[in-house]
Amino acid sequence: MSVTEFTVAGPNEGPYGVAVANGEVWTTLVHAGVVARLSGDRFDLGAPDSRPSVIVPGPDDALWFTRSGDNRIGRSDGASFDVPGSPFGICVGPDDALWFTLMDTDQVGRVTLDGDVSTYPIGTSGAFPAMITAADHLWFTLNQGNAIGRMTTTGDVTAYPLPTEAVGAVGISAGAGAVWFVEILAAQAGRITPDGTIEEFPLPADSKPHAVVATDDGGCWITLWGAAAVARLDAAGNLIEQIDLGAGSEPHGLVLDADGSVWVALEKGSVAHIQP
Structure with missing residues (x-):
């Protein structure tokens, strides 16, 4: 693997989310409102203070992102939409x-391409829904609820408790036949199948896994915020590769490019490109 870094931000601006659309790489600067x-x-x-966080390409060729600091969903054409709370994770639904x-x-919450906003309760108080992904349904981590949530597009919710207590689940990504997620406080990755079966897999101690992206072969890539690294797991949950990004890099969001390479937002001020 080769790693190339591109400086995209000044001191303390904080690249956080990252997305690829139409051959271009985008990142949110969470501490700069950019x-x-x-x-x-x-x-x-x-x-x-808008804190742009997670960013994804929409079906309209625009980039959509959460603004957790001022309760809005933003779009790359400059439009933004008020929402009744602090948004964080975002994805394109089925x-x-x-x-x-x-x-x-x-x-x-749900926002249409025309900007119509609707919301659905998850049915658990104080659960702190974090990242969200889409497969047949919507899947999301309940960071303080110690569970994975599943929601239909009509708002029906099922919660699946996690086997380990107090894991602080954050990142989540739908893959081939299952959904991967990470547990930042337990240093574990997890996988849940459509029928709700959950497996957990150990990661290096104190590595603080933050974000995850599923790969076509059934495995995933994970940012290890506490270890200043990214890791790759195979379809069986085995750690097959760990790539050091340097002390103080603070890797957060990551995305898989069409060629199989990986882009990672580093809060120190850059975006890293990891290529086979």
Whole structure:
């Protein structure tokens, strides 16, 4: 593997989420209220405390992102939409709308491409829904509820308790036949099948896994925030590779490119490209 870093931010601006769309790499600068492209373009949101966080390409060729600091969903054309809570995770749902979590109100929200917003309760108080992904349904981590949630597009929710207590689940990503997630407080990865069967897999101690992206072969890539590294697991949950990104790099979001390479947002101010 080779690792190439690209500086995209100044000191303390904090690249956090990362996305690839139409051959371009985008990242959110969570501490600056900016969305940036690797090409050098910067889009100031006009709200320094807006905290742009997770970013994904939408079905309309725009980039959509959560603004957890000012309770809005943003879009790369400059539009933004008010939501009733602090949004964090976001994904494209099976209905081609954008679905997002509302951390502080225990809801999952939906916004159409026209900007119509609706919300659905998850049915658990204080669960702190974090990241969200889509397969046949919506799947999301309940960071303080110690569970994985599943929601239909009509708002029906099922919660699956995790085997280990107090794991602090964060990242989640739908893959081939199962959904991967990570447990930042337990240093574990997990996988849940459509019928609710859960397996957990150990990661290096104190590695603080943060985000995950599933791969076509049934495995996944994971950012190890506490270890300043990324890790790759195979379809059986075995750790087959760990790549050091350097002390203080603080890896957060990651995304798989069409060629199988991986882009990682490093809070120190850069985006890393990991290529076979």
